[in-house]
Amino acid sequence: MSAPALRALGLRRRFAHPSGDVEVLRGLELSVDAGELVTVSGRSGSGKSALLALLGGFDSPDAGRVLLGGEPVDGAPPWHTCAVLPQALGLAPELTVGENVALPLRLRPDGDKDGIDMRVSALLGDLGVGALVERYPGEVSFGQQQRVALARAVSGRPKVLLTDEPTAHLDAASKPAVLRLLRRCADEGAAVIVATHDDQVRAVADRRFRLTDGVIMAVPG
Numbered sequence: 259m260s261a262p263a264l265r266a267l268g269l270r271r272r273f274a275h276p277s278g279d280v281e282v283l284r285g286l287e288l289s290v291d292a293g294e295l296v297t298v299s300g301r302s303g304s305g306k307s308a309l310l311a312l313l314g315g316f317d318s319p320d321a322g323r324v325l326l327g328g329e330p331v332d333g334a335p336p337w338h339t340c341a342v343l344p345q346a347l348g349l350a351p352e353l354t355v356g357e358n359v360a361l362p363l364r365l366r367p368d369g370d371k372d373g374i375d376m377r378v379s380a381l382l383g384d385l386g387v388g389a390l391v392e393r394y395p396g397e398v399s400f401g402q403q404q405r406v407a408l409a410r411a412v413s414g415r416p417k418v419l420l421t422d423e424p425t426a427h428l429d430a431a432s433k434p435a436v437l438r439l440l441r442r443c444a445d446e447g448a449a450v451i452v453a454t455h456d457d458q459v460r461a462v463a464d465r466r467f468r469l470t471d472g473v474i475m476a477v478p479g
């Protein structure tokens with residue numbers, strides 16, 4: 259049997275503050291298979307973003323480990339292995355919208371370079387921001403930037419996709435396309451983990467978790 263796409267084992271993370279340390283994760287366990295979409299909810303400050311930073315290799319746990327496809331994570335893996343959509347988005351301001359979305363495809367060692375433009379316009383079109391392809395991130399709204407950053411995260415067909423509140427700045431008309439894309443990524447074989455407060459995201463998930471007191475628990479749909 260193949261290893262889960264993503265596994266977190268006994269994750270602990272403590273942050274030092276002058277007013278007292280905060281232990282955000284206290285032995286957290288999580289296992290997500292390829293093709294699954296899971297949500298992680300929890301009150302503001304419960305540690306969802308801290309968890310995604312550990313899963314994506316942008317931060318190191320005080321104890322425990324993260325395995326991607328059975329291999330230990332040591333620093334941020336390449337985009338086609340694990341792509342992250344953080345709340346801050348992280349679009350490159352000096353690249354156009356289209357160039358940002360193309361980046362993971364250009365960096366993918368085994369990628370079909372001929373199909374890049376077509377995939378970029380298809381993704382941006384699906385998300386309703388196709389007309390923005392030649393603009394720079396600073397020339398589009400935050401909600402539009404969020405969809406561009408999602409298109410960039412998924413463009414390289416990552417095995418694991420980590421997204422932090424991907425619907426937080428979207429209006430009702432823009433959201434269904436984002437939900438469809440997250441679902442499609444999982445249906446095409448990615449392990450998709452979404453930190454969210456949004457019931458509509460939870461509705462399209464295969465499994466739902468809640469992060470409370472540093473550990474994660476499954477919650478019914």
Ligand SMILES: Nc1ncnc2c1ncn2[C@@H]1O[C@H](COP(=O)(O)OP(=O)(O)OP(=O)(O)O)[C@@H](O)[C@H]1O
Nearest residue numbers: 273274280282300301302303304305306307308309
């Ligand atoms: N780099 C850091 N240094 C110190 N404290 C931190 C750091 N990152 C997070 N924290 C603290 O860890 C806790 C969890 O923060 P985190 O951003 O993970 O919460 P969250 O569940 O994602 O919240 P939200 O739903 O508001 O985005 C908070 O108390 C926060 O202040």
